Amino acid sequence: MDNKRPIIIGVTGGSGSGKTTVSRAIYDQLNGESMQIITQDTYYNDQSDMTMEERKAVNYDHPLAFDYDLLYEQLNQLRHNQPIEMPVYNYVESTRSKDTIHIDPPEIIILEGILILDDQRLRDLMDIKVYVDTDDDIRIIRRIQRDMVERGRSLDSIINQYLKTVKPMYHQFIEPTKRYADIIVPEGGQNQVAIDLLATKVRDILVNRGHQFEK
Template sequence: MMNEDKRPIVIGVTGGSGSGKTTVSKAIYENLRGQSIQIINQDTYYNDQADMTMEERKAVNYDHPLAFDTALLIEQLDALRHNQAVEMPVYDYKEYTRSQTTVHVEPQDVIILEGILILDDERLRDLMDIKVYVDADDDIRILRRIQRDMQERGRSLESIISQYLKTVKPMYHQFIEPTKRYADIIVPEGGENHVAIDILTTKVRDVLAKRGHLTAD
């Protein structure tokens, strides 16, 4: 039987693509620097598509729940919660499939799980202690997505806009936005909402202290 007081704290941070959830996650991470903490991105758990052609891979709806290997994410997150190390997959955005390499991840006292659909599956929600939804207007999100995908993922402007109109926006309203009702905290304005981030950090520190994990600054 796992000692609940020694169990890692799992914080789920979700929201639409470009909402600022990565900024919020990194801000919490920075505020808790010095603690035992890690960020896990749901995008790491996109399905392995090595058996598909490049054309088929590009046609996949990456904003649909079925695009993710949720079973593996649940299995590995649960292992980390039980203080067991895992071999986390690596996703290659340019090849649209999982890399051949993995990353060895040791359990930490705080786990921040970030992703667009982490609140969609009840089994995954049940593994979280704090559930956060980061909210932002559609126009802000598409501008941020364009900037990110061109700079970090080597995508063309045409492909980004096409994907946004075809799948990203409709999937946001069908699958992502409805998960807002499962959130414990809704953060408008993303990473610019310093008050919300400070409140979240204080809550996490409080839980860490109660579980005897808090490290003095």
């Protein structure tokens, strides 16, 4: 293992599974280390050449909705200790913003998203692959709460999208990637034991690289 390249932790699971909570919990456990959370949602395709009606018709839970090439390219750049200009996705306009975020190579990268294990190139870059496994009922409730509060969507639109695309895409594309995971975490962010184990594993890798932790 290259002692100079970032450790890459992949955290996946269905929408509303708690993968973001798990990612944040790992981040908090390793507070003080050089870390960056990167979300796959940032890498939705640029749709500036499409009408708003066409953008609304896109299946955002399908692998084709994501720019895997750019995500792989930028993750590989960070892996080789090169900075990137990370894209910014505008959820209101349903396309990529003209703005970018400058990211310097950190020591630890947490890559979080629903389909990060679907692409073999991404899987091959990861040191630890985590699948957050949560019941469908819990996930839809969390999605409703999030999309109504954070994205200003109506209850009907959320339920219609869930039944039409989110649930079938989960069973077709996301759940099958569970077989690639090194660790399966039930109950998401509520599973403190799993989060503690993950943080301990990352610390062990850093120690093996000669990293000194403050006592």
